[in-house]
Every structure is written in C-alpha cells, then in structure tokens.
Amino acid sequence: MLNYIWIALIVIGLLVAVGNDVKDEIQNTYRNGVPLTATFVVQKAPTAQRATWEGELALSAESFGQFYGLKPGESEIRQPVSISTAPSGASTFLMVTGPSSPDHWKEMAKSATSKDKLMGTVQSMKFSADEATAEVEIVFEPIRLVKLKAVTQAALDYAATAVTIAIGLIGIMALWLGVMKVAEEAGLLKVVTRLLAPVTKRLFPDVPTDHPAIGAMIMNIAANMLGLSNAATPLGLKAMEELNRLNPKVGTATNAMVTFLAINTGGLILIPATAIAVRAAAGSSNPGIIIGTSIFGAACATVAGVTAAKLLQRLPRYRKDFEPVSQPGKEGDNG
Amino acid sequence: MGDFFRALINAIAIVAIPLMLFAFLGWGVVKRVKVYEVFVEGAKDGFNVAVRIIPYLVAMLCAIGIFRASGAMELLTTVLAPITNLIGMPAETLPMALMRPLSGSGSLGIMTELMKVHGPDSFIGILASTMYGSSETTFYVLAVYFGSVQVKNTRHAVPAGLIADVCGMLGAVFICRVLFGI
Structure with a gap:
C-alpha cells in the first residue's frame, strides 16, 4: 500500500506541476513580455558614485489586479525598486521582494534567475515636472516553468530536512534510550506494565504482558497525551525496537506494530498546545475552547484506527504474511 | 473547569520530564543498578536509530514535498469540495484535512492562514484548529517508526492510519457543528 501511495504522490505531483506550467504558459499568467505601467516614486537620484535611481514602484491594487487578471487586493502596491541606466541608454530594474510585496510577485521571484529578486527592463521613464515621480513602463524577465522549478526545489529541500530531523533526534534519542535502559534494569517498567495488563492484553495479544515493549509503548502513549513530543518519539522508537525482537519476519510489520502505530497516528493529546498557541497569537477570545473538541476528534481517530487495524489484520492478504510456509491452508481453515 | 483542567495539564507537562528522570534513575539507584554504566549502554543506540531513519524519512518527505509544491493539493480540493459540502464541512478547511496526515508544518501553516483570514473564533477557525489537534502526521510517524526497525512491508498500517x-x-466536523454550528 505504501508503495502505491508513495509513487502516486510523486507521479501526481510531477503531472500536476507540468499541467500547471502549461496552463501558465497558455494564459501567460506572469505576463511575459507585456509592459506594465506604474509610477516610480524617487527617493534617491543617481550621484557621481552611484548610477542607480532608488525608490518605490507605486501601483493601485485595481490596476495590478487588472494587469495580471487577479482579484484586486486591498492596499496599494508599494514595492522598493532600483533602476540603473547603462551608458547605452537601456535601463534595467531590480526589485527585492519582501513580506510587503504582492503575493504574485513573490511567487514569480521564487523561480526568477536569482531567488527573491525580480529583474527586467525599463522601456520608458517619463519624469514629472518636479522630478519626484516618473511614469515607467517595465517588462519583467520571462518567468517560466514555475511549478517544475518549485517541485525540484522542494525535493532537494525536503531531502535536507529529513537529515536535519534525523540528526536532531540523536541526542534526545540517546537520553531517553539511556533512561529507559536504567528503568528496565531496575524492573520499573514491569510495575507499570502489570498495572495496565488488562488493557494491553487486549490491544496487543501477541506481546507478553511483561515484555519491555509494553512498557515502552505505555510510556510513549503517556508522553504523547501530555504533549511531550520530545520524549514521545524516542520512547516510541524504543517500543518499535522491542516489538521487532518479537518479529519472526524482520522487515515486515507485525500486527502489534500496526496497532501501536494506529494509536500513535490517532494523536490523542490532552492539551493541543500548538493549536492553542496559534489561536492565542491570532487574537482569539478563548484559545482553549478547542480542547474538548480536539480530544473528541482524536478519540474518534484513535478508536477508528485501532478498530481498523484489528479488522484489517484478519484479511487474508494481510494474514498470509505471517503464516507458516509449510502449512499454507491451516490459518485459513480456522477463520 | 476548562481553565483548571488546562492549568493542571500544563503543570503536569512541565514537571513530567524532570519527575520521570528522577523517578527512573532514583529507582535504579534503590535497586542497586549501576546507573551510569547502564545509561551509557542504552544511550549508545541513539545514534544508530537516528541514522537508520534517514533513508525512510528522505523517501517520504521528498514525495510529500513534490506533491505539495506542484499545486496538486488545490486540484484535489476542487475535486473533493462537492462531497465535503454535503457533510457541512466548509470548503476552506478541506486543504487542512488533506494536509494533516502529510505534513505537520504544512498543516500548521494552513491553520495559521485560515485564522488570519477568517478569525480564530469563527466556525472555520475553530474547526481548523480542532482538526489540527485531532490527528497526527500519519506519514511522518509511519516513516520514522517503521524506518527505525527497517520495516519495508508495512502491511495494513497505511489503510489503518488513513481510516484514523x-x-x-x-x-472534528461533527463535534464543531454540534457545539459551534452555524
């Protein structure tokens, strides 16, 4: 299943990217080669040392929307820009896009020649009487294959992110694996597992109730519920390692592993701290109002996940993975 | 009541780790375990586990990255919108539901954006934040957990995770409609 989903994500991603680029090309979404008329507000005129005009490009939201065929935004566009005049007379401009730049330009800058910078030529520049402003006609450098470039960049960025995440885990992994080892040697995990044996016996019938895997799983779930994700992942990986010791067929997920992951992907958490923090930052009058609803949603997810795991493991196609090869019909007869 | 519960859980979250460290190591001392030696013995696996995950994480995150960057999410949203309208789920929150299993940072971004546009106390804002708290990043969890034990045949883990x-x-849609419904 993961094989299909994985390849589907990649193939659909590439096809949609090509499709979007073709659409952009046909509709000329980025207005390649079309001159845009705007007002240049002069802030610094060229001096002997510096041959560029520094200032802002001002354009009403309506004309910007009209030019690109977009819904007009709310505020007028003020984009810092520098215009340099070459001795031959041809002028070029350079704008560095920032947080205040229109989204469309930010999008264009992402796939421009140099990242976060848009360049182009100035076709004409007519100064007003006091030389404080000028009416300019500009043509941007051609912007093409935006999505394909974005897809390439994403693949490279995410590969690097994966390594960063893994490396970041090393220290915290070592800490919790060390602590867990001490707890194991001291027999502390046995105490915890004995308390919860009635529950774990049903959830993980294939795992002996006093096995260290049970202890690690309980600790992982407890850490997850408290929102201690730093501790939860190492404990969860420890649990997987212990479950793998019971795995007769290394490389294939056991029923217990799938059930454990179903609980984990349900993500039951008592305080959804991240969501609350974002709500508070957005100025909510009651950021914590979602605690109850989140617990309900996560409980639905967890119950459904565990039920699904338990039901799916009975399907012949998943059962055959752990059937003895010499007696292929035996398990099937019992069910 | 809600505030008290929140304060209690927050307090537990702060003291939990120091308490666990103290209890575990302290119990070890009581049981005459050579705590330092045993700790180091266990900790030395940390590096191997982290490095073992890398290929699985690279494979998963790259595929998700390509999918996200291509604009396929917008396409999927358009296709699925008529279905979600039937169950009373606002179309604006559909990208949130689709992104949640794929990417933690992506869904966080969508949630923040929805709150900026619609306000945190609007129905959409409440639903989006409930959705964020109602699930985990399934594909990330699968890659990391199975990667750590080199499991390649994940059997029914993906369908079970997606059903969850x-x-x-x-x-999330149901409870938000019941409690904060329009």
Missing part, C-alpha cells in the same frame, strides 16, 4: 485520519477529521 478520516474519522478524526469527520469527528
């Missing part, structure tokens, strides 16, 4: 996600999202 769908039910979590539906549960």
Whole structure:
C-alpha cells in the first residue's frame, strides 16, 4: 500500500506541476513580455558614485489586479525598486521582494534567475515636472516553468530536512534510550506494565504482558497525551525496537506494530498546545475552547484506527504474511 | 473547569520530564543498578536509530514535498469540495484535512492562514484548529517508526492510519457543528 501511495504522490505531483506550467504558459499568467505601467516614486537620484535611481514602484491594487487578471487586493502596491541606466541608454530594474510585496510577485521571484529578486527592463521613464515621480513602463524577465522549478526545489529541500530531523533526534534519542535502559534494569517498567495488563492484553495479544515493549509503548502513549513530543518519539522508537525482537519476519510489520502505530497516528493529546498557541497569537477570545473538541476528534481517530487495524489484520492478504510456509491452508481453515 | 483542567495539564507537562528522570534513575539507584554504566549502554543506540531513519524519512518527505509544491493539493480540493459540502464541512478547511496526515508544518501553516483570514473564533477557525489537534502526521510517524526497525512491508498500517485520519477529521466536523454550528 505504501508503495502505491508513495509513487502516486510523486507521479501526481510531477503531472500536476507540468499541467500547471502549461496552463501558465497558455494564459501567460506572469505576463511575459507585456509592459506594465506604474509610477516610480524617487527617493534617491543617481550621484557621481552611484548610477542607480532608488525608490518605490507605486501601483493601485485595481490596476495590478487588472494587469495580471487577479482579484484586486486591498492596499496599494508599494514595492522598493532600483533602476540603473547603462551608458547605452537601456535601463534595467531590480526589485527585492519582501513580506510587503504582492503575493504574485513573490511567487514569480521564487523561480526568477536569482531567488527573491525580480529583474527586467525599463522601456520608458517619463519624469514629472518636479522630478519626484516618473511614469515607467517595465517588462519583467520571462518567468517560466514555475511549478517544475518549485517541485525540484522542494525535493532537494525536503531531502535536507529529513537529515536535519534525523540528526536532531540523536541526542534526545540517546537520553531517553539511556533512561529507559536504567528503568528496565531496575524492573520499573514491569510495575507499570502489570498495572495496565488488562488493557494491553487486549490491544496487543501477541506481546507478553511483561515484555519491555509494553512498557515502552505505555510510556510513549503517556508522553504523547501530555504533549511531550520530545520524549514521545524516542520512547516510541524504543517500543518499535522491542516489538521487532518479537518479529519472526524482520522487515515486515507485525500486527502489534500496526496497532501501536494506529494509536500513535490517532494523536490523542490532552492539551493541543500548538493549536492553542496559534489561536492565542491570532487574537482569539478563548484559545482553549478547542480542547474538548480536539480530544473528541482524536478519540474518534484513535478508536477508528485501532478498530481498523484489528479488522484489517484478519484479511487474508494481510494474514498470509505471517503464516507458516509449510502449512499454507491451516490459518485459513480456522477463520 | 476548562481553565483548571488546562492549568493542571500544563503543570503536569512541565514537571513530567524532570519527575520521570528522577523517578527512573532514583529507582535504579534503590535497586542497586549501576546507573551510569547502564545509561551509557542504552544511550549508545541513539545514534544508530537516528541514522537508520534517514533513508525512510528522505523517501517520504521528498514525495510529500513534490506533491505539495506542484499545486496538486488545490486540484484535489476542487475535486473533493462537492462531497465535503454535503457533510457541512466548509470548503476552506478541506486543504487542512488533506494536509494533516502529510505534513505537520504544512498543516500548521494552513491553520495559521485560515485564522488570519477568517478569525480564530469563527466556525472555520475553530474547526481548523480542532482538526489540527485531532490527528497526527500519519506519514511522518509511519516513516520514522517503521524506518527505525527497517520495516519495508508495512502491511495494513497505511489503510489503518488513513481510516484514523478520516474519522478524526469527520469527528472534528461533527463535534464543531454540534457545539459551534452555524
């Protein structure tokens, strides 16, 4: 299943990217080669040392929307820009896009020649009487294959992110694996597992109730519920390692592993701290109002996940993975 | 009541780790375990586990990155919008539901954006934040957990995880409509 989903994500991603680029090309979404008329507000005129005009490009939201065929935004566009005049007379401009730049330009800058910078030529520049402003006609450098470039960049960025995440885990992994080892040697995990044996016996019938895997799983779930994700992942990986010791067929997920992951992907958490923090930052009058609803949603997810795991493991196609090869019909007869 | 519960859980979250460290190591001392030696013995696996995950994480995150960057999410949203309208789920929150199992940072971004546009106390804002809290990043969890033990044949883990996600999202829509419905 993961094989299909994985390849589907990649193939659909590439096809949609090509499709979007073709659409952009046909509709000329980025207005390649079309001159845009705007007002240049002069802030610094060229001096002997510096041959560029520094200032802002001002354009009403309506004309910007009209030019690109977009819904007009709310505020007028003020984009810092520098215009340099070459001795031959041809002028070029350079704008560095920032947080205040229109989204469309930010999008264009992402796939421009140099990242976060848009360049182009100035076709004409007519100064007003006091030389404080000028009416300019500009043509941007051609912007093409935006999505394909974005897809390439994403693949490279995410590969690097994966390594960063893994490396970041090393220290915290070592800490919790060390602590867990001490707890194991001291027999502390046995105490915890004995308390919860009635529950774990049903959830993980294939795992002996006093096995260290049970202890690690309980600790992982407890850490997850408290929102201690730093501790939860190492404990969860420890649990997987212990479950793998019971795995007769290394490389294939056991029923217990799938059930454990179903609980984990349900993500039951008592305080959804991240969501609350974002709500508070957005100025909510009651950021914590979602605690109850989140617990309900996560409980639905967890119950459904565990039920699904338990039901799916009975399907012949998943059962055959752990059937003895010499007696292929035996398990099937019992069910 | 809600505030008290929140304060209690927050307090537990702060003291939990120091308490666990103290209890575990302290119990070890009581049981005459050579705590330092045993700790180091266990900790030395940390590096191997982290490095073992890398290929699985690279494979998963790259595929998700390509999918996200291509604009396929917008396409999927358009296709699925008529179905979600039937169950009373605002179309604006559909990208949130689709992104949640794929990417933690991506869904966080969508949630923040929805709150900026619609306000945190609007129905959409409440639903989006409930959705965020109603599920985990399934594909990330699968890659990391199975990667750490080199499991390649994940059997029914993906369908079970996705069923959990769908039910979590539906549960979020249901409870938000009941409590804060329009």
